[in-house]
Amino acid sequence: MPATPADHGSLWLDRPRPGPASDPLPEGGAFDDIVVGAGLTGLVVALLLARAGRHVGVIEARHAGAVTTGNTTAKVSLLQGTKLSRLARTSSKAVSAAYVEANREGQGWLLRFCEDHGVDHQRRDAVTFAQARDELPAVREEHEAATRLGLPVRWVDRLDVPFPLVGATVLHDQAQFDPMDVIEALVAELREHGGSLHEGRRVVGVSKLGAPEVTLSDGVRLRAANIVLATGTPILDRGLYFAKLEPNRSYALAFDSVTPPESMFLSAGQPSVSIREAVTRHGSHLVVGGHGHVVGRTRSEQEHVGALRDWTAEHFPGARETHRSSAQDYASHDGIPQVGTMPRGRGHVFVATGFDKWGMTNAVAAARTISGEILGAPPSWATPLHHRITGPRGAARLAGFNAGVVEAAIRSLPTLPGKLAASDEVVPVCTHLGGCLHWNDAEETWDCPLHGSRFAADGAVLEGPATRSLRRRR
Incomplete structure (x- = not known):
């Protein structure tokens, strides 16, 4: 298993790990659908597909709920800070209404699941x-x-x-709620419907030629009709999501x-x-x-x-x-999650990202959208969200994102010699696009100021878009 940050003390993750933690990969490595990431988004979309009779495998680099879901504040709310007023400034009323309806559906589904499965x-x-x-x-x-x-x-x-x-x-x-209670219940029901969870297996690539295929860090290849990336930020650079x-x-x-x-x-x-x-x-x-x-x-x-x-x-x-x-x-850039098919995936590679700290409801809404598209019955509110138009404010914010990346790159370069001298184990240069890494003094990790990749002190990759560990010092 990859290393984890020092002093990582989530209240939700302070519990014994249920077993069995990981299922064996099937002979031949073939699934109907592969979901990458075992957080709330990935497990809900996998369960919805498994309930429909599909053979689904969830691939997780660490363990279920290890990343954002296991560290969230876990509020299941339609009132989301100042989210709705910010949407009113960047989106039409129809798009804002669709966002609220998607979150209402996400909230309703999640709480019904809790009631049906005894989740407090x-x-x-x-x-x-x-x-x-x-x-x-x-x-x-x-x-x-x-x-x-x-x-x-x-x-x-x-x-x-x-x-x-x-x-x-x-x-x-x-x-x-306690989000890990929900994660454990989702994993149990996924298995009841024939789905499987494969922990400690990191996906490092997805083929775009022929049938969709994922490559794991140990070289194993798995095939499926559809690939769903539920990894916080996409681990593929297609569509330049890291820049959006x-x-x-x-x-x-x-x-x-x-x-x-x-x-x-x-x-x-x-x-x-x-x-x-x-x-x-x-x-x-x-x-x-x-x-x-x-x-x-x-x-x-x-x-x-x-x-x-x-x-x-x-x-x-x-x-x-x-x-x-x-x-x-x-x-x-416009405050609304980016959910749907990725470019150059022939309509069979899906992504869900951009939940903007409101993942409990948005995760389920995204799972409903993706599973609906695969099964041929997408929800009605997905259409206005898919076809929204970026207005001037959204375009300005997108430009601001990338201006911030350029500024961070320029400001960090003069610090690289000192970081190289201070690091005995690894070269603190991001394996995604070569950003000079920042030392996180609270969690003892290397964090990229460009697009958010994070690495443990020993160089193991923790969060994408990077998929490769840091280069070791000789």
Whole structure:
């Protein structure tokens, strides 16, 4: 198994691994469908296809839920910070409405699955709030956008919470859970329907000639009628998705010895603060997250973690830290996930990316879209999302993404000699497009400031778009 970052302490991943962890590959290496990535997106699309009688295999480089799903704050909400007001500025009302409907379907499917399979979940209000007066206009704008899109939000000027709140929009009856409970239930049902999970196998390439074929890091090749890439960001450069996404990293700390608020909170300002209660096998915890930034483009990740600790100590005195983790998400230029077929895949290579930190509902919506396209019955809301047009604001944001990449490349080059001298084991140059890597002092990883690839201290690749480990020093 590849190495993992140091001090990787997700509350959700602090549990015994269920067995069997991995299924044997079939003789001949043939499937109807291969799904790459065993997070929420990959497992839901695999289950939907397996329920339809297809022979499905899920290939995972580490273990199910190891990456974003196992480190998320796991809010299952249609009120998503200031998401809807930002969509109103970049997209038509029809596209925004389709986004809400897709997320409503994702939320409904996921909570029905939890109820049917005995997965514990809690109904909670979702709250987007202002910590200070200058954040109130953004919260008001979100409240109005949500109202126009049919969400029954209500405005409050104050709530009984121990942190600053001068106004908020509230959506009743949303949900939260432990995401690894869901992952384990999905894996179990996938196997019941004849699907298989293959952990510790990294996909490094997908053939575009003849029948779709994936190549694993050990040289094994597997064939299928369809390939689904559910890997956070695509591990293929076709379509230049790496240039259409901005990789962001955010942090989460878990605390006990304190009473968490009942609702799920997310501040409207920057840096953001996310607050929720976590009910797990370890008891009740307060989870405080946020303080996100573009991957590899910060002076010190420890400073972000420290800021969250200071905020918690101020507003929840006596809280005792028990876990610390971080997660990576990808934002598209227009704020809407990119889901569907990839270029030069002959209509048989699918991708789902750009969930912009709201993967619990968007993952299921993406899985519904991809499985529907493979089975010949895509959902109605997929059409306006597929055919959306990038407006001036979206085009400007896309240009900003790539200007940031160029600036990061120029700023990082003078630091390369020092990093080469400091690294005894590896050459800190990204194996994707040669970016000079940034040392992540909170997780002890090498992070690429260009497109978000991450590597363990020993050079093992952790997250794409890179698929090859760092070159070892001689």
